[in-house]
Amino acid sequence: MTDQDDVVIEVAGATKTFVQRRRGERRLRRERVDVAAVRDVSFTVRAGEIVGYLGPNGAGKSTTIKMLIGVLTPTSGRLRVAGIDPARQRIALARRIGVVFGQRSTLWYDLPLRDSFALARHLYRIPDDRFQANLRRFVEMLDLGPFLDTPVRQLSLGQRMRGDLTAAFLHDPAIVYLDEPTIGLDVxxxxxxxxxxxxxxRENGTTIMLTTHDTADIExxxxxxxxxxxxxxxxxxxxxxxxxxxxxxxxxxxxLAEPLPALSVATPGARVIRVDGPRQWLAFPATASAAPLVAEIAARYPLVDLSIREPPIEEVVTRLYTSGAPTPRPAPD
Structure with a gap:
């Protein structure tokens, strides 16, 4: 059972419907059409979790995040973030959360990065000792020192994103929402x-909700x-x-210790899919244990090393989109 005292995000039956006007068949007048961007969504997030929120473009990810930060009001359903109704108490909530949108900056375009952080300190009323301690730590972690005095407009995308992350975490928020935080960044x-x-x-126990198309972020x-x-x-x-x-x-x-033809294995469902000199790749069902296959190869062939690779998450998520969604399950305890 989930301990409700640990729940910091609660979404119960949230629906958000937008009204659009479209031309009728005879184009004499526009017809009202209700479009549901989010439909009866329910979930909870516990303190300290990092939760990935996945979906194709237009799936409802950004609409959900905007409801959680109070920018949008749900058409129906109930949302609570840190015990607060986001739409009704946006100012109170703002002090408890941080937000980073990968394609939009919260920094001041014409100001040096250092001054943007100073303004954030005043906006969030961060005590000076806490502000200085956090700033020193984040500057070191994100290597911000060389461009603290550079105007934001002159920063590269990667530098600007590191600045946005610092600004979002400076006031020690309990919850941070990240929308595509690594989009367009180099490795x-x-x-x-x-x-x-x-x-x-890990250090602060900050709860993070992450929407991204970069599956390596999720992994x-x-x-x-x-x-x-x-x-x-x-x-x-x-x-x-x-x-x-x-x-x-x-x-x-x-x-293998030496190059060999494709291995012949009796383990059900296992098959060689690639051979390159002494290295061979064998596929086997994701639901099966690797132990029988490993034991068979170790007993029959001159083995040097082996490793197991999981199915790429992008393939898994694509399969979910195209094959129909499985039955939702409760969040893990």
Missing amino acids: VSKAAVRAFLAETN QLCRRVLVIDHGRLGFDGELAVLRERLGGDRTLVVD
Whole structure:
């Protein structure tokens, strides 16, 4: 059972409908059409979780986040964030949350990065000692020192994103929403962002809700995922369970002492899919244990090393979209 004292985000039957005007068949007048961006979505998030919120474009991810921060009011249903109704108490909520939108900056465009942080201190009324301590820590973690005095407009995308993350975390928010925080970043910047988020969650217990199309973000940061499509929540649970439910193949990578033809194995469902010198790749069902296959190869062939690769998360999520959503399950305890 989920301890309700630990729940910091509660969404119960949330629906958001937008009204659109479209031309009728005879184009004499526009017809009113109700479009549901989010349909009867329910979930809870516990303090200290990092939750991935996945879905294709237009699935309802951003609409959900905007309801959770109070920008949009749900058409029906109930939302509570840190015990607060987001739409009714936006100012009180703002002091408890941080928000980063990958394609929009919260920094002041013409000001040096250092001055943007100083303004954030005043907006959030951060005590000076806490502000200085957090700023020193984040500058070191995100390597911000060389461009603290650079106007935001002159920063690269990766530098600007690291600045946005710092501004979002400076006031020690209990919850941070991240919408595509690594979009357009190079490999080095992505690694810095992920390391920062993982450490801040670990050290401060910050709850993080992450929407992204970069599946490496999910792989490296999230144990639990929510999957939404066409406004409906299709899955809520551990990433490993999602992989297991949707099947597919795991891959056993085998390094042999010498090159050999494709291995012949009797383990049900296992098959060689690639051979490159002494290295061979064998696929086997994701729901099956690797132990019988490993034992068979070790007993019959000159084995040097082996490793197991899970199905890529992008393949798993794509399979969910195209094959129909599994029955939602409660969040893991």
